[in-house]
Amino acid sequence: MWKWLHPYANPEVSYHFVGKLLPWISKITIIFLTIGMVWALVFAPADYQQGDSFRIFYIHVPTAILSMSIYVAMASAAFCSLVWQFRLADASAAAMAPVGAVITAIALFTGAAWGKPMWGTWWIWDARLTSELVLLFLYLGVIALHNAFEDKNLAGKAAGILSLVGVVNIPIIKYSVEWWNTLHQGATVSKMGAPSMSMEMFWPFVFSFLGIAMLIAFVICIRFRTEILARNGMRPWVRELITTEGVK
């Protein structure tokens, strides 16, 4: 069933496959992100209570959702690497960690900048905000472990165990608004069934979400290729690639 996936465990095949994907991903990113941002900033209606500060929503919510998605993806890769010894899975986990950290930082920052005018405070130590901050520290820990060892396999193992343990934080973030009293509002978009927002606000959200997701995919692909090269620098195919491409 998974046989078609096996060739991609070869670093060379994966490197060239991702290289072929990159131009398409960048084009889709530009299209979706432009539509999403212009729609969000100019054409989407203002909220009847929050006015135009509501436009922060179009960055805050996609980055917050994606910060958790990237973590789950990274932990899945770490699991594959630990259980089946896929070396490339380590490379992809190492590629995802810094991207996830930046996205989490953006979610936290835009949340603070939205909280100041709406709640009257930049920060409050409640469940949702604190657990999201813990997610940022988990990302930083994973990055640190990936860089802590000269031996990349050992580093991948250590970072993988940390990212698997940290998965427990994901449901805590997701359900924190239901389990505890918090200033943070509940889910609006990812609610079961229809989202509880008007379609005029929902569609620009869809475009900005897809735009940011594709942008993240773009960066992860670049970093993934870098990791492959760095880990396979002695292989003949890398030597050939570098000599034929020349140094820029």
Place this chain on the structure above:
Amino acid sequence: MQFDSISAFFDMGGYAFFVWLSYGVSAFLLAALIYTSHSNHTKVKRKIAQRLQREKKLRKAAEKQSASAEQTKQKNSVVENSSKNTNEVVS
């Protein structure tokens, strides 16, 4: 279009500071992420290329050394032979 004028757009209904701060910082962080990822990629490539160059140099130097060593060996043997010859002549 939700705004009557450009200035109304930049004012964001009084929330200009917070909205533009959010969008600005996000754009800056994402741009920085893309830039560092890209420069990292070329850096790794350059490092590998440098290593290849160094290997090439070392190999060339080793070849030269072994070649010159052989030459001196040959010279020495030639000298030895000639001295032998002269000895023979003298005797």
